[in-house]
Amino acid sequence: MKIGVVGASGYAGGELLRLLASHPHFEVTAITAHSNAGEQITSVHPQLQSYAGKKFNAFAPNEFASCELIFLALPHGESAKVISQLPATAKIVDLGADYRLESAEAWATYYGGDYAGAWTYGLADVEPFKSLISKSTKVANPGCYATSIALGAAPASEIADMTDVVVVAASGTTGAGRSAKINLIASEVAGSLTSYKFGGVHQHTPEIEQALTKVSGVDAKISFTPILAPMPRGILSTITAKLTKKISTEQAHALYSSYFAKSQFVTVLPLGVMPKTAALTGSNHVQIQVAVDDHTSRLVVSVAIDNLGKGAAAQAIQNANLMCGLDEAAGLNFDGLGV
Template sequence: MKIGVVGASGYAGGELLRLLSEHPNFEISFIGAHTNAGESITALHPQLIQFEGQQFSAVNVDDLNKCDLVFTALPHGESAKLISQLNEKVKIVDLGADYRLTDKTQWDKYYGGSYAGSWTYGLPELTDHQLITKSKHVASPGCYATAIALSVAPVINQIDSEDIVVVAASGTTGAGRTAKVNLIGSEVMNNLTSYKFGGVHQHTPEIEQILSSISNKSVKISFTPILAPMPRGILATVTAKLITATSAQKLRTVYSDFYDKSKFVSLLTEGQMPMTNSVLGTSNVSMQIALDSHVNRIIISTAIDNLGKGAAGQAIQNANLMCNLAEDAGLKLAGVR
């Protein structure tokens, strides 16, 4: 199948190229970038030696319309502008935010600008696979949203769904490749800082949306993100008030059963804690749970690679389903610690 990648000069775009270059069923036929058009791919992604001598192409609708499937990895607001010009037959997985939210008022509150509507929300562990398979257009979730929603979903009906508290740390690639003073090395090294403090992070509504859709309950989260001094990875710590008293072992059974058939989510053995460097370069999700009986709250610790399961890996997982391939095709990778 012929695959196009738009936004290939960014971090998520580069990870898409790395994974797609080894995919058994996909052939990259178009690699596009806007401001970096004409530049060498390896100048921005020196690790991708398989693309030595190739350049980013200017985004061209005619070339994209020759593709079977296109990945768009663009800043919010940009995907919709391009996608409106593409042929309806082209399957699309959008890694941006443009089509994630079903509620326009939430879009206006957290993003602003023109609202493009909503597509199938592609979080395969929580979204019906048949729905993704039948969809020509899929919105891939945000990185934080993926880690947090997966953490909470197994117990969403056993907790106070309006009392979910999250503190999650992410590497700097989560902020994109645009140069920013607060992201330069001398600002980030030996430093931790919260940002988008006070419930304003843009992934908040999509987390509440997906959890509400699987529970038919109102969901509210209090989410504090932290910028960590590392390039990639997310470690989310989630706590929630349990409705009734239970045991830690029963909670472990709930999680084990929920993710029993998952290709990527693993509940670690007792005593082992998730680490970001154990999932780098993969779509794997490492999870641990505990019961704080003192306050009757469940605590979930979850690690993902924000560029893997949080972006490129998950986008390919969705594309595999859309193309009736094995869900983990091209994604059976060991970590790169």
């Protein structure tokens, strides 16, 4: 099955190429990039030995004419511009934000510019999304923070107040993109933690609320504070909400375990074991732990993912697998690096 990748020179695009190289059913035949067009793929992504000798092309519609499946990994606002030039019959997974939000108003507030509409939201491990994805030809792949937070909070609606969910999440630097900015250089980041998009303004906020509302059936509201952590990959999200019923840690753990029992990529860890981002590196897996803080009557959830794996490229492939009627784990059957 011939596939294409538009915007493959960023970190998500690179991870996509890496994972696609060993996918049993997908063959990457078109690879484009904007500012790096004409460069060797390995000069931008030196790890991609599988693509040695190949170059990024500039985007051109005919590159994708024979592709049945196309991944877009573009800055927000760019996917919508490209979409009309792609084959109408092609299945498309957009790793960008353009088609995630159902509210034009939320788009205007958090992103600005033309609102492109909404596609099926690709949070592939939970319903109703999983079923919808299987029937869709266009899927909006969730944001990295949104993936970890929506998964971690999804089971909580039965036991906690979803209208005041507090989240603090720390991300590795690849979440900020492959961009030469002074605040991203290693000397500034090394050995240091700092928050950003502070005060509830991160653009994933409406996306998380939309996802949670769909999953739970109740209106969700999120206070979200992101942090830049001195590591290249990984997101650790801490989610807390007031309990709406008296429940023990064991009961909360049982609820979460039951909720994700059928998911092969989401693991609720045994009590006492905490999620650790390095355990997920390079993979489509998610680790979750849950506790009840009796002292404050709060549910506390810890969620770890790889922002480039489950938080971007790996979930995009999971979505594509579902859209194509394949095993959702095709090409994703491997564990994280651990160390």
